[in-house]
Amino acid sequence: MTLIDLANPSRFLSLTARLLPYLVAGTVVLLAIGLYLSATAPDDYQQGATVKIMFIHVPNAWLSMFVWAVMSASALGTLVWRHPLADVAAKAAAPIGASFTFLALVTGSLWGRPMWGTYWEWDARLTSVLILFLMYLGLMALWRAVEDPARAARAAAVLTLVGAINLPIIKFSVDWWNTLHQPASVFRMGGSTLDRAFLYPLLVMAIAFTVLFITLHVAAMRNEILRRRVRSLQMMQARAASNDVGATSPASQPA
Amino acid sequence: MTALAALIRRDISIALRVGGGALIGVLFFLTVVVLMPFALGPDLPLLTRLGPAILWLGALLASLLTLDRLFTADHEDGSLDLIVMGRTPLELACAAKALAHWLAAGLPLIVATPVLGLLLNLDMAATSAVALTLLAGTPALTFTGMIGAALAVTLHRGGLLLAVLVLPLSIPVLIFGVAASEAAISGPVPFGAPFSILCALSLVSLVVGPFAAAASLRHGLD
Amino acid sequence: MRLLASGLTCVRGGREVFSALTFEAVAGELLAVTGRNGSGKTSLLRLVAGLLTPAGGSLALEGGDTELTLPEQAHYLGHRDALKPALSVLENLQFWRDFLGGKPFDPAESLATVGLAHAAHLPAAYLSAGQRRRLSLARLLAVKRPLWLLDEPTSALDTTGQDMVTGLMRNHLAGGGLIVATTHAPLGLTSKELRIGGEQ
Numbered sequence: 001m002t003l004i005d006l007a008n009p010s011r012f013l014s015l016t017a018r019l020l021p022y023l024v025a026g027t028v029v030l031l032a033i034g035l036y037l038s039a040t041a042p043d044d045y046q047q048g049a050t051v052k053i054m055f056i057h058v059p060n061a062w063l064s065m066f067v068w069a070v071m072s073a074s075a076l077g078t079l080v081w082r083h084p085l086a087d088v089a090a091k092a093a094a095p096i097g098a099s100f101t102f103l104a105l106v107t108g109s110l111w112g113r114p115m116w117g118t119y120w121e122w123d124a125r126l127t128s129v130l131i132l133f134l135m136y137l138g139l140m141a142l143w144r145a146v147e148d149p150a151r152a153a154r155a156a157a158v159l160t161l162v163g164a165i166n167l168p169i170i171k172f173s174v175d176w177w178n179t180l181h182q183p184a185s186v187f188r189m190g191g192s193t194l195d196r197a198f199l200y201p202l203l204v205m206a207i208a209f210t211v212l213f214i215t216l217h218v219a220a221m222r223n224e225i226l227r228r229r230v231r232s233l234q235m236m237q238a239r240a241a242s243n244d245v246g247a248t249s250p251a252s253q254p255a
Numbered sequence: 256m257t258a259l260a261a262l263i264r265r266d267i268s269i270a271l272r273v274g275g276g277a278l279i280g281v282l283f284f285l286t287v288v289v290l291m292p293f294a295l296g297p298d299l300p301l302l303t304r305l306g307p308a309i310l311w312l313g314a315l316l317a318s319l320l321t322l323d324r325l326f327t328a329d330h331e332d333g334s335l336d337l338i339v340m341g342r343t344p345l346e347l348a349c350a351a352k353a354l355a356h357w358l359a360a361g362l363p364l365i366v367a368t369p370v371l372g373l374l375l376n377l378d379m380a381a382t383s384a385v386a387l388t389l390l391a392g393t394p395a396l397t398f399t400g401m402i403g404a405a406l407a408v409t410l411h412r413g414g415l416l417l418a419v420l421v422l423p424l425s426i427p428v429l430i431f432g433v434a435a436s437e438a439a440i441s442g443p444v445p446f447g448a449p450f451s452i453l454c455a456l457s458l459v460s461l462v463v464g465p466f467a468a469a470a471s472l473r474h475g476l477d
Numbered sequence: 478m479r480l481l482a483s484g485l486t487c488v489r490g491g492r493e494v495f496s497a498l499t500f501e502a503v504a505g506e507l508l509a510v511t512g513r514n515g516s517g518k519t520s521l522l523r524l525v526a527g528l529l530t531p532a533g534g535s536l537a538l539e540g541g542d543t544e545l546t547l548p549e550q551a552h553y554l555g556h557r558d559a560l561k562p563a564l565s566v567l568e569n570l571q572f573w574r575d576f577l578g579g580k581p582f583d584p585a586e587s588l589a590t591v592g593l594a595h596a597a598h599l600p601a602a603y604l605s606a607g608q609r610r611r612l613s614l615a616r617l618l619a620v621k622r623p624l625w626l627l628d629e630p631t632s633a634l635d636t637t638g639q640d641m642v643t644g645l646m647r648n649h650l651a652g653g654g655l656i657v658a659t660t661h662a663p664l665g666l667t668s669k670e671l672r673i674g675g676e677q
Contacts, residue, residue, distance in 0.1 A: 109373075120374050122297030130289060130374075137282050145279075147562065147602055177293060238596045238603040261575030265564070272563040333557030336528055340548040342578055476528055 009225050012085060016218050023215040030208035037201035050114050055201055057107035059209035060100045064132055065167075067097030067213065071139075072164040075157035085221070087153030088228070090160065091143055092220035096213060098136035104129050124178035128171045135163050149228060258343040259351040266355035269328075276321055277359040281367050284317040288371045299376045306375040307385050307436035311429060313371070314364050314389055315396060319425075321360040322400040323417055325352060326408040326472070335408070339476060345469040353401045353464060361393040384439030384446075388453060392432040395457040398464030399424045405468035409475025428456055478504040478541055478623060480525075480655055484534035487520045494520050495673050498534070502657065504623075505650050507668040510659045516674020518659035519556070522626045525657060526553040541623065551624040552617050556632075558609045559616075562602035566593055569601050570615055579620035591615045591641065606633040614645065625649060627658040639665075 038055035071093045077086030108126050109119045120126075139156060146152035270277040291309045292302060302309070329335040338348050365386055372382030403421035410416070434449040485498040494517035502508040510518050523529045525536060527548030538547045560569050567584055574582065588594045591611040596604065604612065610633045617625060630646075631639045643665045646656055650666070658664065 118299065118376050120376060121299070122292050122302075127292075127297075134282070134286055134289060137285075141279050141282055145276075178297060234599050235603045238599050238608065239605065240595070258576045258578060261572050265561070265568075265572045268568075269561055269563050331557070332561070333555050333559040334561075336523075336526070336553060336555060336557075337559050337573070337577070339528060340526055340551065340553060341576060342545065342549045343576065474530075 009084060009088075013222060013225060016222055020215070020218060020222075023211065023218060027208065027212045027215050030204065030211055034201060034205040034208040037204055041201050042197050050111060051198070053107050053111040054198070055205045057104060057111055058202060059206045060104035060107060061129060062206055063209055063213055064097060064101035064104050064129060066210070067093050067100060068132070068136075068160070068164060068167070070217075071097065071160045075160040075164075078153050078157040079161075087149065087157070088221050088224045089217070090153065090156060091149070092224050093217055094136060094140050094143060094156075096216050096220060098133065098140060100209075100213070101129060101133040101136055105133060122178070124175045127178065128174050131170055131174070132167065135167075139163070149231075258341065259347060262338075262343075262348060262351045263355040263358075266352055267359045270355070270359035276324060277363060280317045280321040280360045281363045283320055284313045284364050284367060285371065287313040287316055288374060303376045303381075306372065306377045306381065307388075307440065308433050309375060310368060310371060310385050311389070311392075311433050311436070314368075314393060315422075315425060315429060317364055318361055318393060318396045319400060319418055319421055322356070322397070322404050322421070323407075323414060325356055325401060325404040327404075330408045335472070335476070339472060345473060346465040349401065349405070349468045349472070350398075350461075350465040353397050353468075356401075357394055357397040361397055364393065365389045381436070381440045385436045387439075388432045388435045388450065391435075391450065391457060392428050392453050395428045395453075395460040396425055398457075398460040399428075401464045402467045402471070405471045406475070409471055428453070431456065478653070478655060479539040480508075480624065480657070481537045481539060482525070482534065485521075485524065485531055485536065486533035487517055487524055487529065488532040489520060489529075493532075496533075498673060500671050502655055502669065504540075504653045504655055506655060507646065507650060507664070507666055508655075508657045508671055509664065509668040510657060510671045510673060511661075512672055512674040518673065519628055521673065522553070522555075522628050522657065522659060525624075526551055526626050528553070538624065547624075550622055551626050552620070552622045553626045553628075554613055554617065554630060555628050558613045560601045560604075560609055560612060562600060564601060565598050566601055566604070566612055567597040569612060570619055573616045574619040577616075577620040577622075582619055584619075587615045587618045590618060590645075592638075607635060607638055610634055611638065611641075614642065617645070617649075623654050625654060625656045625658075627656060629659055629661070631660070631662065631664070 043049050071090045074086045074090035077083040142156050368386045369382050400421045403417045407417045431449045431453040438444045438446045480502045483499045486496040487494040541550050591614050630642050
């Protein structure tokens with residue numbers, strides 16, 4: 001099967017209908033293994049049991065960036081190749097990416113609570129993730145604001161690519177801003193060296209979350225394709241039959 | 256009564272559906288508040304001290320931004336003509352539109368306040384104080400802002416002109432809103448005094464706003 | 478019932494559009510307003526609808542409801558359709574029925590009359606220009622008002638749509654209603670012509 005075949009939405013629907021059960025099963029199994037490994041991982045000698053938040057936080061943070069990369073690739077598909085599935089992929093990914101980013105923020109602030117004593121610290125990494133979250137929300141607002149999906153797709157594609165170029169600049173600026181005000185960060189997330197006891201559960205969880213994203217994304221794309229079909233059917237229905245019904249004698253109207 | 260209920264229901268459902276701007280106001284509020292630390296520095300004690308002021312400024316700007324469409328959309332598609340001609344007094348129709356706008360765009364700002372308070376390291380008591388003053392004060396912002404929105408639509412100018420017209424009118428609300436929040440958090444002024452004045456401002460604008468807006472719509476349409 | 482205008486003068490943007498216009502129309506009569514572009518046909522309708530203030534002269538609806546003003550007894554169908562694309566066809570119609578104070582009605586019947594029964598639950602955004610016009614016309618049926626002010630009622634409509642408008646107007650006149658309509662094309666009804674803006 002080539003990419004051209006997949007480009008056909010009907011083909012995509014029938015293929016993914018067969019694929020989706022395996023994806024769901026894979027997600028469940030991987031998440032179960034990952035959660036078991038996380039639960040049985042030892043406590044950190046400094047952070048205690050709170051270190052286990054890392055097993056949820058890091059995969060979410062990784063996906064928050066990965067989803068933007070997926071949307072950027074889709075944006076290229078929309079702008080350069082006008083691939084019929086590209087804007088569907090981009091639109092379906094945005095709310096999922098926003099959810100992962102939101103979870104990264106929540107778990108980050110829960111993790112920070114025992115370290116900082118507050119739920120929120122304007123730490124360079126967390127702040128960058130917060131800006132990424134705002135950009136996801138802006139993108140979703142753009143999708144919602146324009147009724148015609150084709151026009152919204154092009155605007156969103158431009159915004160996504162501009163965002164992809166800007167994100168490193170924002171990240172750099174925030175780091176600079178943060179070090180300017182706080183010479184040494186109290187607490188670095190993720191740490192530089194990880195013990196093996198932490199590394200394996202983290203890797204499994206990262207893979208599990210990635211598969212979870214793929215499953216959700218495929219399901220959301222199917223919904224979006226069906227939603228667009230409903231829309232074009234409704235438009236056809238609106239166009240149809242107006243004339244012949246309108247011809248029924250106007251004299252029959254209530255006076 | 257059916258007419259007013261229908262108007263409120265319609266405006267709220269338009270604001271919440273595709274293309275509606277209700278939640279964009281909240282996003283704007285969030286963005287404005289997030290911008291502040293980049294200008295002030297990530298200094299939590301400083302942000303905590305300025306928190307109520309930052310939240311009030313953000314809410315003021317967000318409610319102003321969404322006011323722009325209050326009458327413009329109805330003017331562009333001709334609905335405003337029919338509302339002016341209708342048997343419902345125009346003052347009541349204006350009040351209903353402003354109420355719908357506050358429910359769809361003002362109330363979400365108040366709901367978002369606790370989350371934003373977290374970002375500014377406000378404690379539970381301070382956040383509730385700010386949310387309470389916003390609840391009492393944002394109706395004043397909407398109902399005085401409505402006057403500017405009505406003027407802007409009759410002059411065929413929106414956006415910046417509206418901001419220039421409305422912002423000076425909202426200075427008293429800002430003064431007493433922030434003062435009441437500060438009083439609740441640190442004193443030394445008792446909370447009741449500025450808060451009562453804030454409520455009074457809202458009640459006055461509830462009366463003055465619809466009359467002024469209806470007058471400018473009635474004389475300015477062409 | 479009689480619509481009476483005497484010495485009506487309209488000034489817009491410092492320019493006198495028309496002056497000292499006197500006309501009358503009685504129940505069951507169609508007053509067709511004709512004239513060049515820019516002669517003030519739309520301005521005249523908006524004056525009667527109370528959306529513009531006359532610079533001089535007077536307007537009255539004799540034999541109408543004395544509790545209500547003239548605009549409150551009129552339907553105005555302007556160039557703009559007063560529809561919200563985010564609401565469904567039915568929701569749009571029901572809103573105007575509720576707001577303008579119509580009696581409970583069978584929406585399907587009004588919509589069927591204007592040929593939109595099949596689209597009742599679709600968003601108004603999907604309608605074509607002609608269908609939007611039909612939906613605006615349904616408003617005139619949903620709420621009963623004696624005076625209809627129609628600005629180019631047949632614009633954007635195909636021939637069946639134009640026939641439908643003619644039928645609606647004929648029914649309204651037969652029921653003792655009054656219509657003031659601006660038009661370029663003949664409406665296919667006996668009418669009294671009011672030519673404004675001088676000779677062509």
